[in-house]
Amino acid sequence: MPFLRGKLLGNSFVGGQRREYMEYLLDELERFYERVSWSGEVSERHWKALKSFQRDILSCIY
Numbered sequence: 001m002p003f004l005r006g007k008l009l010g011n012s013f014v015g016g017q018r019r020e021y022m023e024y025l026l027d028e029l030e031r032f033y034e035r036v037s038w039s040g041e042v043s044e045r046h047w048k049a050l051k052s053f054q055r056d057i058l059s060c061i062y
Contacts, residue, residue, distance in 0.1 A: 001030045014061065022060050029053050 005026050008014060014022050032053070036046050 001026065001033070008057070008061070018060050022057070025053065025056055025060065029057075 008022055008026065009019065032049060036042060039046075
């Protein structure tokens with residue numbers, strides 16, 4: 001996750017409140033990744049949550 005965090009937060013187009021929200025999203029994504037890795041399987045529910053993270057991150061960027 002450090003690479004993703006560095007790329008997304010290192011860009012100047014994410015600033016102010018959007019930066020804070022992006023940091024929050026990345027923290028939540030990291031916790032989600034840990035929970036899924038401990039479960040040992042990726043279910044349909046996990047895929048839906050991952051798509052939600054993708055939408056939120058993209059909406060924060062654009």
